[in-house]
Amino acid sequence: MPAKRSLAVLFLALVLASGCSDDDNTMTPPPDDRITRQIDDLNYVRGKYFFLQLPAERLASGATIDFATLRVFLDDMNGSNNQGVRFGYGEIDPTLAPGASPRLVGSFDDLQELADFEVTTAPFGDRFPVLILKEPLFQSQVLAVTYEEVLPGGGRRVVGSVPDCAGVDCDSVRLRLLQAPKDVYLAKAGAIDDYETDYGVAPFNQVREHELKNVYDLGFPGVDPSELEIQVRSYATGDTIGGFFDAPDIFGYLQVLGVDLYRDFGDGSPAVGSDQIVDRFSPLEFLDPGRGTLMFPDLRPFDPRLPGRPDARSEELVFFRSRLDQSAVPTAVPGLRKRVFWPQGVASPPGSSAAVTPAALVANPHVYDRRNIQPVSDRRYYLLVRGPGL
Numbered sequence: 001m002p003a004k005r006s007l008a009v010l011f012l013a014l015v016l017a018s019g020c021s022d023d024d025n026t027m028t029p030p031p032d033d034r035i036t037r038q039i040d041d042l043n044y045v046r047g048k049y050f051f052l053q054l055p056a057e058r059l060a061s062g063a064t065i066d067f068a069t070l071r072v073f074l075d076d077m078n079g080s081n082n083q084g085v086r087f088g089y090g091e092i093d094p095t096l097a098p099g100a101s102p103r104l105v106g107s108f109d110d111l112q113e114l115a116d117f118e119v120t121t122a123p124f125g126d127r128f129p130v131l132i133l134k135e136p137l138f139q140s141q142v143l144a145v146t147y148e149e150v151l152p153g154g155g156r157r158v159v160g161s162v163p164d165c166a167g168v169d170c171d172s173v174r175l176r177l178l179q180a181p182k183d184v185y186l187a188k189a190g191a192i193d194d195y196e197t198d199y200g201v202a203p204f205n206q207v208r209e210h211e212l213k214n215v216y217d218l219g220f221p222g223v224d225p226s227e228l229e230i231q232v233r234s235y236a237t238g239d240t241i242g243g244f245f246d247a248p249d250i251f252g253y254l255q256v257l258g259v260d261l262y263r264d265f266g267d268g269s270p271a272v273g274s275d276q277i278v279d280r281f282s283p284l285e286f287l288d289p290g291r292g293t294l295m296f297p298d299l300r301p302f303d304p305r306l307p308g309r310p311d312a313r314s315e316e317l318v319f320f321r322s323r324l325d326q327s328a329v330p331t332a333v334p335g336l337r338k339r340v341f342w343p344q345g346v347a348s349p350p351g352s353s354a355a356v357t358p359a360a361l362v363a364n365p366h367v368y369d370r371r372n373i374q375p376v377s378d379r380r381y382y383l384l385v386r387g388p389g390l
Contacts, residue, residue, distance in 0.1 A: 033389035037219045041302045041367050041381040045293065047136035049212035050178045052119070052129050052145060055299070055315040063149040063157065065129060071162060072117050072131065073108035073175055075142040082107045086162065088173030090144040090180065092203060094160040102203040104180060106142050108173060122285065123295055124319070130212065131178070139182040144175035178210040185371070193372045197311070213368055214296040220387040221292035228287075229386040230278055230294065232257060236380050237360050242276070244360035246352070251339050252276050253381070256361070258297045258320065258337055259286045294383070302341055302381055303363040308350065309343060 052065055073086070091103040111117055121129050137143055146160030163171040186202035188194045196202035220228060231242035232253035243252035254260035255274045262270035262279050270281040278286055278294065286295055297319050298304045304320060305313045320340075341363040342349030345356050352358065366378035 034386055035219075035389055037383075037385045037387075039216055039218070039383040039385065040375065040379040041364055041383075042373055042375060042379050043216070044213050044367070045136070045215040045217050046211075047138070047141075047179070048133045049215050050131045050133075050143065050210045051212065052131055052147065052178070054209055055128055055318065056313065058127055059315055059318070061149075062152040064126065066148045066150055066156075067119055067129070069146075069148040070119065071146050072111040072113075073144045073146075073173070074111055074116075074137070075106035075108050075144075076138075077140050077142065077181070079107070085109055086165070086173045088175065090142050090175050090177040091160075092177055092207065094146070094174040094176050095157065098174065103174075104142060104177070104184070104204075106144070106175075108142075108144065108175065125283070137179055141179065142177070142181060143179040144177050146173070146175050177204075177207045180204045180207045187371050194369050195371050197369075212295075212299070214298060214301050216294045216296075216383055218292050218294055218383070218385045218387070220385070222290060223292060223387055225278070225280060225287045225289055227388050230254070231276075231384045232381055233384055234360060234381050236362065239360070242384070244358075246339070246358070254278060255337065256339050256341065257301050259294070261337055300368050302367050303343075303365045303369075304340060306340065306350070308347075 052070070053063075075085075075090070085107040086109075087107055088105075089098075089103040090106050090108075091101045093101040113119075115134070117131055117133050119129050119131055123130055131145070133143075144160075146158075146162055149157045149159060151157055160173070160175045161171075162173045162175075165171075184204045185208060186196045186205060188196045195208070196205055199206045218228065218230070233239055233242055234244075234253070237244065241250070241252075242254070243250055243256075252260060252274055254276060259278045260274050260276060261272070262281055262284070263273040263275035263277070264281075265271050265273075270279070270284070280287065286297070287293070288295065299316050299319050305311050305316050306320060307314070307317060320337075338350075339352060339361060340349050342352075342357045342361055343365070344362045347356070348354045349357055349361055352361070357363075362380070364378075364380035366373065366380075370378055
């Protein structure tokens with residue numbers, strides 16, 4: 001009997017330790033091992049994503065790149081490893097006569113496709129191919145390319161040149177700049193923390209437009225997107241809901257940023273409506289599961305230069321519009337995208353009845369126009385991402 005009593009006591013102890021009893025069938029929930037990451041609007045992925053052509057150029061010329069002719073070059077600005085490099089120039093426009101376009105002298109390594117880079121048309125279609133580097137560049141390094149364009153009507157144009165060279169005596173390469181060293185990007189006179197926007201004064205500053213500034217590393221590579229919870233919140237307003245009220249409606253920041261315009265009502269096809277989830281309807285694939293990144297549709301998501309602004313760029317409206325069937329949504333303001341981030345203190349932004357920009361919609365140009373970023377004072381919005389424990 002004593003032995004049986006000891007076993008009974010032990011069993012009761014185990015039951016109590018497990019959090020259940022004859023009278024209580026509930027189980028203690030397992031600890032939440034999910035991970036939360038906070039990513040400031042300032043911290044887009046730098047040095048990896050580049051347009052091969054500026055969108056405005058592509059829209060004006062109608063030319064497409066023959067990818068079979070594309071070559072990518074890097075000057076790592078390290079003179080100690082210049083064996084086997086090609087010497088020459090990185091130029092803003094190598095289709096002009098030598099010396100007619102602003103250029104930098106460089107020592108260029110020929111990068112290898114797949115090993116060092118890839119080119120994709122997935123984000124924005126065939127018109128706007130994107131170069132993705134395997135490893136990010138330092139801000140001191142130079143990235144440049146050469147390729148042939150196919151013009152409307154079938155003609156071709158060579159952009160840059162890499163002469164065949166069997167020995168050391170050969171012509172210099174001429175390449176198109178996609179990234180120049182930061183120290184050649186000039187500041188504004190009297191506003192040294194900001195970039196100069198007059199390209200007549202600072203010609204190399206226009207090269208900055210090649211780099212995509214709308215990609216964010218969520219920190220969950222290889223995770224099924226359905227396991228991620230993503231919100232965008234505002235430091236300035238202290239919001240805790242990932243959006244703002246504009247009576248009688250509430251607008252989520254994912255909607256304002258153009259990645260939550262549609263929802264699935266059960267049939268697997270997109271219907272107009274916000275559901276606080278990043279859209280995943282082809283060709284609206286903003287999430288890259290393998291890399292664990294989120295790419296917003298706008299070129300400058302937290303400060304889009306749309307018509308109505310003094311610094312508007314017509315090509316940016318192309319990206320602002322939805323890429324789904326335009327017959328199903330308004331073409332002026334697609335889907336539920338009735339609010340946009342807008343400069344502080346100016347006339348009311350599109351879709352708003354406010355006399356000036358509401359605090360909840362104030363844009364953050366510091367993300368893109370600031371030469372010397374002060375992380376704490378210059379941030380305004382942030383991504384709040386929750387995903388499974390690694």
